[in-house]
Amino acid sequence: xxxxxxxxxxxxxxxxxxxxxxxxxxxxxxxxxxxxxxxxxxxxxxxxxxxxxxxxxxxxxxxxxxxxxxxxxxxxxxxxxxxxxxxxxxxxxxxxxxxxxxxxxxxxxxxxxxxxxxxxxxxxxxxxxxxxxxxxxxxxxxxxxxxxxxxxxxxxxxxxxxxxxxxxxxxxxxxxxxxxxxxxxxxxxxxxxxxxxxxxxxxxxxxxxxxxxxxxxxxxxxxxxxxxxxxxxxxxxxxxxxxxxxxxxxxxxxxxxxxxxxxxxxxxxxxxxxxxxxxxxxxxxxxxxxxxxxxxxxxxxxxxxxxxxxxxxxxxxxxxxxxxxxxxxxxxxxxxxxxxxxxxxxxxxxxxxxxxxxxxxxxxxxxxxxxxxxxxxxxxxxxxxxxxxxxxxxxxxxxxxxxxxxxxxxxxxxxxxxxxxxxxxxxxxxxxxxxxxx
Numbered sequence: 342x343x344x345x346x347x348x349x350x351x352x353x354x355x356x357x358x359x360x361x362x363x364x365x366x367x368x369x370x371x372x373x374x375x376x377x378x379x380x381x382x383x384x385x386x387x388x389x390x391x392x393x394x395x396x397x398x399x400x401x402x403x404x405x406x407x408x409x410x411x412x413x414x415x416x417x418x419x420x421x422x423x424x425x426x427x428x429x430x431x432x433x434x435x436x437x438x439x440x441x442x443x444x445x446x447x448x449x450x451x452x453x454x455x456x457x458x459x460x461x462x463x464x465x466x467x468x469x470x471x472x473x474x475x476x477x478x479x480x481x482x483x484x485x486x487x488x489x490x491x492x493x494x495x496x497x498x499x500x501x502x503x504x505x506x507x508x509x510x511x512x513x514x515x516x517x518x519x520x521x522x523x524x525x526x527x528x529x530x531x532x533x534x535x536x537x538x539x540x541x542x543x544x545x546x547x548x549x550x551x552x553x554x555x556x557x558x559x560x561x562x563x564x565x566x567x568x569x570x571x572x573x574x575x576x577x578x579x580x581x582x583x584x585x586x587x588x589x590x591x592x593x594x595x596x597x598x599x600x601x602x603x604x605x606x607x608x609x610x611x612x613x614x615x616x617x618x619x620x621x622x623x624x625x626x627x628x629x630x631x632x633x634x635x636x637x638x639x640x641x642x643x644x645x646x647x648x649x650x651x652x653x654x655x656x657x658x659x660x661x662x663x664x665x666x667x668x669x670x671x672x673x674x675x676x677x678x679x680x681x682x683x684x685x686x687x688x689x690x691x692x693x694x695x696x697x698x699x700x701x702x703x704x705x706x707x708x709x710x711x712x713x714x715x716x717x718x719x720x721x722x723x724x725x726x727x728x729x730x731x732x733x734x735x736x737x738x739x740x741x742x743x744x745x746x747x748x749x750x751x752x753x754x755x756x757x758x759x760x761x762x763x764x765x766x767x768x769x770x771x772x773x774x775x776x777x778x779x
Contacts, residue, residue: 345749346732348377360384378743380733388413391757391764393741402740404756404768410598410623411669412757418626421665422658430658433460434650439660446667450605451634452614458634460655464594464621465493467631470649471590471617472497472555474635477643479587481554483546485539487520489747491564492557492592501557504564514551516542520565521574523702524713524721532574539578543585556582557590560607566746567704567711567753569601575611588616588639594631595709598623599670599758602680602707610706625662626669629653675758679707682765686710686754689769693776699727700776710754712772713746723748727779734775740768 350364360382367375383401387394390412393401403413411418425439433440444458461467476482484501486492491504500511511517518538521531543553556578562568579589596607597620604610608618616639621631631654643649653659670676687705690712694700701715714727728744731752735742745753756768 345745346378346729346743348379348382352380356381357384378741379736380729381736383736383741390415391760400739401736402756402764402767402771404740404754404760405742406757407595407600407755408622409627410600410758411626411666411675412759413627415626415665415669415759417669418628418662418665421661422628425658425661428657430656432650432652433655437657437660439657439664440655443660443664443667444655446664447632448634450667451618454614454636455618455634456637457640458632459640459649459651460659461631461633461651462629462653462659463493464592464619464631465495465498466651466654467594467619467621467633468493468498468501468557468590468592469495471557471619471633471635472501473647474633474640474643475555475588475590475617477647478639479552479554481552481587482514483516483543483551483553483555483587484514485516485518485542485546485553485556485582487558487562487565488517489520489565490517490557490559492559513549514546516546518542520562521568522566523568523570523704528571528574531568531571532577535574536577536581539581543582543587553582553585553587555588555590557592559592559595560611561596561601561706561709563595563709563753564745566713566751567709569596569607569610569706569709570704572603572610573612575608575613579611579613579615583616589613590617590619591615592619594619594621594623595755596706598666599676599679600707600709600755602676602683605676624666625659626666628659628662630659630663670758673759676707678760679758682760682762683707683710685762686765686769689765690772693769693773697776699724705754708756708758708760711745712752712754714750714752723750725749728752730779731772731775734778735771738771738774740771 384396385393386396393403486501489504492498492501499509591608618634624630690703698718701713701721714724716722716724728750743753745751
């Protein structure tokens, strides 16, 4: 998973001499753990709305980067950050209206049972904090995640992120279960299958003397290959983990903040009220903001005995960025835009798939879409080579996406929520051309 769509310096790709030198300098000072996208890496210098520009002035439609979920450099977010940075930026051990106003506004988008929110800087930190609180509250250690999940990079949550690769070890207190699979499991069986797999994982965990503390999932299973449907299928598994004494943590870093179109949060599509919700990337539209919302009883003892402090979590500039994001989503009708433009794109992608034997499935919710590349529909065997060809053809022709899934064959499409009709049409046309060329 971590190597999907990665640049290979040994591939012999023709590079601009200046970029080749920059890649060498980058490798020397940043080390070997970093990756670059695409067969021919992009050297970006500017972004605006749904578009980015490289150093040569070439323009690319960004249909992948959900960090700038409102589009690159949204003027209202930039203005809010700049104005607050020019007044005051400090931590939460001083009183400040901004963080309280933002917390109230953010919690108002969630079910009433989620009464507290604690702020961090990254999704990794948010999930790390959620894990600490869950284990403290339940007095248990076990956590169940899906087989290609990604929940962060800290030591604690990297073991909950099998998508990082086999080198990152998972101890006995973590169990993996299969994510939903639209190609092999009928829609009406998805909920029962997920719950049955969860029950098996809990039984295996208990056989090793470990009790389940939490079931944490990205509610659209984006790293596993994007499986948002059918709406409601998560409920049997959530009911089960609670019946077994654990809690349900909804990781909303990817599906949250109106991306799915028909709901503000991914868990709402399933009619669920999580015990905890973790958030990240889109919260500040590029400014580092993240957080963990929770039902208050979970953190009562933790807060009294452990306290909590994060130097930059919830600072006034972060709160200003977060508030501006919520304002823009509401004022510009971006949830509805995500629903309608996403539906148009999904229909266009299904039109491309019709009559082709190398597209096994088109799925998605709002402006989060996936196209599964297969060798043939008769077997649905993954075709990573086709996915790579499509991704790099798009890149060469001014459109940016990536790929995901256990077979590296699922195109991952995640444009900004401000995407317009003409840009969506441009995307669908580019996808048609890329499949035709491949």
